[in-house]
Amino acid sequence: MNADECMETIKLTSRGGDSFELPYAAARLAHVVRDANDENDDGDIDSPEDVEILKVNSPCLEKVVEFLKHYHEEALTEIKTPLEDNTFEGNVKQEWYQNFLKGIDQPMLFDLVTAANFMAIQPLLDLTCLKVSCQLMGKSAEEIRQILNIPKLTPEEEETARRDHRWIFDD
Amino acid sequence: MxxxxxxxxxxxxxxxxxxxxxxxxxxxxxxxxxxxxxxxxxxxxxxxxxxxxxxxxxxxxxxxxxxxxxxxxxxxxxxxxxAPPSFSSILGSGINYVNKKYHVYASLREQYQQQQLQQAKWLLRRRQYPLTKHSIAPSSSTVSCVAIGNHIMSHGVHSVKFTMTRVEKISFGIIRPFDEYWVNMNDVSCKDSFNPFESWSDMIDATSSRRKNWGNSNVHCCLYETYPGSCQWTDWETTSQTIDDWCGMEHALEGDVGLLLDLDEGTLSVYKNGRRLGIMKDGLSGEYCWLMSIQGASNSTAVQIKRGYLVSNRV
Known part of the structure; x- marks a missing residue:
């Protein structure tokens, strides 16, 4: 059967053992799901099976499944680079996708980036990485360090970094 | 993270x-x-x-x-x-931006032209100027203005298209990049006339810290003169100035002039309304910027700079 027209549902199971059900046609956006079901290059499969996503925790997998279901109904418009705007909303015009990441905390955002990368869901990776990029745009190194919870450089390390990248201070 | x-x-x-x-x-x-x-x-x-x-x-x-x-x-x-090509610097008091700086237009100032007209009429009244139809216009030696492009090019193939709204004594080409501080110190408000072929001492000052990036070429400024179509180039270090005819040379009195700078081959080619005329100059290397030069214009002239089509000379 052709996977794109498959009406069957499968369950994705998280590290915590929680399962989330969704149509296979939506789940197959994740390459990890396609690979687990031995989907061939023509998109043909025998019968879709459930997949364990042991590297992703339950709250994050729930968000990923929410994304997959919606994407199947309304695809994310491609994010073009160079960016048209330095705000997330300026680059993602679709309201559902704007709201999808609204109000989530930093650990959850990073978990989503990691899950999208591990599950090979390109549109989710684009969306979440854009969100992180927009949070960092226009910020100083010190502000970025606070956002990312990175320890401060020693004065020697900072001097080395500035020497390495002197060109931008000369511009 | x-x-x-x-x-x-x-x-x-x-x-x-x-x-x-x-x-x-x-x-x-x-x-x-x-x-x-x-x-x-x-x-x-x-x-x-x-x-x-x-x-x-x-x-x-x-x-x-x-x-x-x-x-x-x-x-x-x-x-x-x-980034789109634009005129990032203008030198000479007869030139100004029509729109905002990066809206890539340049034109001669009306006020300056009025001054030139008054001077010419004054000369006419004193019978120190021949009474001909052409004498009203400022002569080519009276004013020279340049607009310099924002791109500093040193490798690869680059192309640009200049569009003129009026026919003037106007030239398009390339020039060595200037020191930023020098341009800021000598902007339009304090320089009356600037000729890259004559202002020798200015040129040396303007390019001093960037001279290490000149490569092996002694072509420091090279212009396609829209009329008669010749190639004018100069070596600032020997203060020599040369005007050459070249194979394919034609004048361009209206429309677009395209330039293709191939820094892998070291050549500058000229296009007239999209038609390739030929290679105007070879032996180029090191850093260059796009350049537009106007001398002694009599009417309001506007020039727009855009990216050209990348058409390789190498067949």
Missing amino acids: KTLTDDAVLHIASFMDTADMLNVALTCRRFGSAATDDLSLMERGAHQLIESAPTHEKNWVPYKKGTSTTWIGLYHELLKLR
């Missing part, structure tokens, strides 16, 4: 401009070290962005062996060349 994999960090970097990449690079060694044996994530990100650029853009990147240039720095140079 420690929880993010390297791939994810590189993807985040792909949405950033170089100023933001630099600030991330300054946060820690994982993101920022420019050590060549172990590239940091932002350096790898910049490298990947350069590698994923179209071939003709990759060829623009000014790799310099043996220097400490970083990948973020090189990507910064690529982004500057990817």
Whole structure:
């Protein structure tokens, strides 16, 4: 059967053992799901099976499944680079996708980036990485360090970094 | 950010401009070290962005062996060349921006032309000027103005198209880049006339700190004169100025003039309304900027600069 027209549902199971059900046609956006079901290059499969996503925790997998279901109904418009705007909303015009990441905390955002990368869901990776990029745009190194919870450089390390990248201070 | 994999960090970097990449690079060694044996994530990100650029853009990147240039720095140079061409500097009091600075128009100032007209009428009244139809216009030696492009080109193939709204004694070509501080000190408000072929001492001052990037070529300024179509070029160090005819030479009294600068081959080709006339000058190397020069214009002239089509001379 052709996977794109498959009406069957499968369950994705998280590290915590929680399962989330969704149509296979939506789940197959994740390459990890396609690979687990031995989907061939023509998109043909025998019968879709459930997949364990042991590297992703339950709250994050729930968000990923929410994304997959919606994407199947309304695809994310491609994010073009160079960016048209330095705000997330300026680059993602679709309201559902704007709201999808609204109000989530930093650990959850990073978990989503990691899950999208591990599950090979390109549109989710684009969306979440854009969100992180927009949070960092226009910020100083010190502000970025606070956002990312990175320890401060020693004065020697900072001097080395500035020497390495002197060109931008000369511009 | 420690929880993010390297791939994810590189993807985040792909949405950033170089100023933001630099600030991330300054946060820690994982993101920022420019050590060549172990590239940091932002350096790898910049490298990947350069590698994923179209071939003709990759060829623009000014790799310099043996220097400490970083990948973020090189990507910064690529982004500057990817920006639309504009006139970033204008010199000579007879020229001004029609619109905002980066709206890429330049024209002769009406006020300046009125002054020129008054001077010519005064000369006529005193019978010190021949009474002919052409004598009203300021002579070519009275004023010279230039507009210099924003791109500093040293590698690869670059093309540009100039569109003129009126026919004047106007020339298009290339010039060595100026020192930024010199341009800022000598902007339109304090320079009456600026001729890149005659202002020898100015040229040496204007380019002093950038002379290490001139390469082997002694062609420091080279212009296509729209009338009669000849090639005018100069070597500032010997203060020699040459006007050459060239194979395919034609005048261009209206429409578009296109230039194609091939810094791999060291040539400058001329296009007239999209038709290739030929290679006007060879033996070019080192850094150049686009240049427009107007001398003794009599009417309001506007010139627009746009990116041209990249058509290789190499068949």
